[in-house]
Amino acid sequence: MKTAAYGVQNATTPVAPMSIDRREPGPHDVLIDIAYCGICHSDIHQARNEWGGGSLYPMVPGHEIVGRVNKVGTHVTKFKLGQLVGVGCMVDACRHCEECHAGEEQYCDNTVFTYNAKDPKHGGLTFGGYSERITVDEHFVLSVPENLDTKAVAPLLCAGITLYSPLRHWDVQPGQKVGIIGLGGLGHMGVKLAAAMGAHVVMITTSASKAADATRLGAHEVLISKDADDMAKHAASFDLIIDTVPVAHDLNPYIGLLKRDKTIVLVGPLDPLEVHGANLITKRRQVAGSLIGGIAETQEMLDFCGKHNIVSDVEMICAADINEAYARMLKSDVKYRFVIDIASLKS
């Protein structure tokens, strides 16, 4: 069926209205009327082909999707008409590999991403959430708690799970000291989620101006990383640090904040980082990476957020303002996630 959408025709065109084709739901599919879609930093990189030339056009970005079920396939068991649901970064995977069997579909070598991907089952390209509707296999559809502010749920599907997954995988316990580096779309979710898990949360930032907001979001302390004395005071004291900063930076002072056998997890960094082996060796520390989360874990995250009343801090925009939102995001001028009101796209 024809569906209104916003997207780009190539790497240099602005985001603009377009029409795309969505498949009618097959036996295992759910057709969703999209209500809200968050804007992720990776949308900009992919729209502009900034990740090694792999972008596929035309492209409809968006992988932080919330909406209601419009239609279900004959074999769908998990969802019913009108149910509030979400879709994140993936719409399929091989379902047979070790990763898929472990519920870690995000690490499958054949993950089908929500947009900017070839669709091996249905042909053509996948198109994301800057659109009226989407059809997704029920395995990759999440149930969204009704008690949350729906529009502010959207960023949980990427930013939320990106922080929730490492906090769980590295088994954060109440009272443990957890550092979140960088207060942006990812970082502000990290503060909220780690605090709800009972951790002692330290926002680690270069910018003293962010202290008040970090505290409001749930941080118990703010560590200004430019302050050498403050950094020395916190040396070798953290149980886990999650680094959300996307641009190149010196990782070594942060590694020195970790206790023996503890880990700093990269969820943002894409530029190369220089690591001094001695910083790792002297306390058996670790630098790891983590990518979103599996489907079961994403559902667990949404249920956790429902229980603890956690959503993203969002700024709502109309679809016509996406290009302006991109420009503001590149200046870090958003608290903390733009969400597109998809109703604005239909009019």
Next chain:
Amino acid sequence: MKTAAYGVQNATTPVAPMSIDRREPGPHDVLIDIAYCGICHSDIHQARNEWGGGSLYPMVPGHEIVGRVNKVGTHVTKFKLGQLVGVGCMVDACRHCEECHAGEEQYCDNTVFTYNAKDPKHGGLTFGGYSERITVDEHFVLSVPENLDTKAVAPLLCAGITLYSPLRHWDVQPGQKVGIIGLGGLGHMGVKLAAAMGAHVVMITTSASKAADATRLGAHEVLISKDADDMAKHAASFDLIIDTVPVAHDLNPYIGLLKRDKTIVLVGPLDPLEVHGANLITKRRQVAGSLIGGIAETQEMLDFCGKHNIVSDVEMICAADINEAYARMLKSDVKYRFVIDIASLKS
């Protein structure tokens, strides 16, 4: 008591004979007549003050020490006269911190290293194993299995435990695929130990000329890291990789060899290494460091080596040849560890 030794007077003098003072054994001490002492690459760095200017002179290097008990203090319970014993990189620690209580004395903030350290209990500096005798608290003395070739045991006390500890900490199981990067003093111990643990051992080297020797030492496969096709064939297939290469090199191709959730452990690298976050993020891989091993674990390693008849491949030298040995080590011209026959020092 006056003890003959070999050491340096400052960063620029060659290794030469000197006389040092060893304390008479206190109630908990063991006086050891040293038979053999291995030469570690770190001896050269410390003798020449190449580690950030922290070297203390005069210096007697050597922390791969094997000998027999000459005298024990009144409260010593673990050792008796004539027993074959070893001393590694540490001769004391605070014994009260979390690390000491966990048997991880090597990560204590107040570890007293075997040489090039201030001795907080007895005053003065610690002097290492390039000497006739050494007096050490029994907690830091190891029992050496009598069935092994004694002179080739010496390098187990540093090179051996440096590889054994990460193999155990990351819980290598029979049949797992373990990579050892670099075939030198550390690497050749890694191959022997991992093979004895039942792992499928892959020697990863830039040099095809090392293949035969790696196989002789126990490697099941040799992966030439310059061969892009061979590297691609092994992508995402390793359960653990230990990197023993001390100089700067590109870590990223090796990270790509790891399965999801697996770790590359640095035991050699001291130069900064550039890490691409995406290589970690896409499979939740980890880069870690590891430093020698704790005392209980070192004893476990020696017992393991006794059981599996594992020693180092060594070249024996006289004390007068230490400077020449240093020169050869800097050209990687040793298979695989020099060991000083301490009898040559007394004459």
